[in-house]
Each structure stands twice: as C-alpha cells, then as structure tokens.
Amino acid sequence: MAAAALTDRFSLPRRCTASRAASSDQLAFHRPGGPLVAVCGLAGGAGTSTLAYLLARRAARHSTVPVLLAELEAGGGLVALAGAASSLGLCELARAVDEERPPERPFTEAAGLRLVASTETGAPDPFPTGGLERLLDDARAAHGLVVVDAGQPTAGVGERLLAMADHLLLCVPATAAGVRRAELQLASALLRRGGGAGNRALVCAATQRGAPAKVRQLRRLADGRVDRLLLVPHLPQLARGEVDQPAFEPTLAALATLLRRRA
Numbered sequence: 124m125a126a127a128a129l130t131d132r133f134s135l136p137r138r139c140t141a142s143r144a145a146s147s148d149q150l151a152f153h154r155p156g157g158p159l160v161a162v163c164g165l166a167g168g169a170g171t172s173t174l175a176y177l178l179a180r181r182a183a184r185h186s187t188v189p190v191l192l193a194e195l196e197a198g199g200g201l202v203a204l205a206g207a208a209s210s211l212g213l214c215e216l217a218r219a220v221d222e223e224r225p226p227e228r229p230f231t232e233a234a235g236l237r238l239v240a241s242t243e244t245g246a247p248d249p250f251p252t253g254g255l256e257r258l259l260d261d262a263r264a265a266h267g268l269v270v271v272d273a274g275q276p277t278a279g280v281g282e283r284l285l286a287m288a289d290h291l292l293l294c295v296p297a298t299a300a301g302v303r304r305a306e307l308q309l310a311s312a313l314l315r316r317g318g319g320a321g322n323r324a325l326v327c328a329a330t331q332r333g334a335p336a337k338v339r340q341l342r343r344l345a346d347g348r349v350d351r352l353l354l355v356p357h358l359p360q361l362a363r364g365e366v367d368q369p370a371f372e373p374t375l376a377a378l379a380t381l382l383r384r385r386a
Contacts, residue, residue, distance in 0.1 A: 152267025
C-alpha cells in the first residue's frame, strides 16, 4: 500500500512544450519505465555526485516524462549541487515504504528534475532492503530515467541497488593512487555480483593536473571488467560549481549511447 501511494505521487506527468518534446538530444526520454542507473565511486574524489547530477539534469532538460535523481546515503554532494533538499533521503524513504507510512512529499524539484536527497542522516542498520527494492521498482516504472548516486557502495543496501541497476557507472580519479584503489574495488565480491552486466562504464576523471595515470593503465584497468572506458578531461570549473562546461559534452554523449542499451 505504501509503495502504491508513493507511485501515485511519482507518476504525475510533466508538461513540456512541443519544441522541447521534439528535441533530438540523445539524453531524452519520452516514456516511463526507463533505465535505472547507479553511479558509484571506486575511490574518493572521483566526481561521482557531479556525474550523477549532470547526467540527470541533462536528461530532465530534454525529456517529456519526469527524471528522478536520488542519493543512496544522506549527506552527500547532491544537495550542494542542486541547491535543494527533500525531506527524506532515499534510504529513509524506503524505510517509510517498508513501514507503510508514505510521506507527504517524497521528492522535491530542482533544475527541472525530481530530487531525493537530504542532509539528515537516518536510523542505523538493520535496513529493510525490501522497501528499497519496491521503491526503486515503482520509481523506475514512473520515470523516463532514474539516476542514483551510490557514493562508495558497501554491502547491504548498496548491494541491493547494484543488483537492480540496468547500468553501472564506475567513477575513478585518473591518478596512480586512484587506479590502485579501483583495482581493489573491482576485485571485490560486491562489484563482481553487481548488476548492469554488459552495461558497465568506467569513468576516469582527470581530477588534477599533476601525476595523472597513463591511458594504458586505465585501459588495463577497464579490460575485461567494463563495457566502456570514458576519459574525462581536467575541468577545474566543475569543482568551482560551474557545471555548464562544453568540454564535458563528449562524456554526456557517450553516456547517452550507453543508456540506450538494455541488459
């Protein structure tokens, strides 16, 4: 009953102008039931929240059905990027579903998209993963695209998200230390069991000018583990909150191609 109530609230259609609906942008979704994308960090400072935000914002700008952006753990970077917060984070919203107490406002609206992200941390584990599964199933059925910023996922709630995802975007800073950390993460049982089989991308961001990892190191890291390797140039403007950067367009175009594939 609680999941159905949340779905009723999620499924309100958003009106778009004719020119907007006819956009040829590849990151455009015009029917609900679209993909669930989990954006995961394999090391700190990988730009996970920034990638999730830019992807969802671009899709929301050109889609004629709603796009949902959510943060798995409260207190991450989405609230700062979007300049808005919902009353509950994703985990607390899932707990409300499990306890059949749907909140009055399950999401807020910002930058043209629906946002589930909060600065308030919820109750500690045990966490009802069944509630998360029902919530994400309902959200996916009501939106053209669902993007979840998973941070650095751990067993339990993170494992359930990865198992459900249609696509995994694995973010790593393109540094020698970042590559070493990513190698350990990719070898973990959590990511080996994760979803998105055949639809995984390794997104390597040049987060600093000095001592970047060599391209051959990144290719070796991606080989046999992911479907695509995406290299993001050093963009200090993103760190300053200047999110409209033409140099990021090739990354969004590549992600659009990936998201058109279904597992």
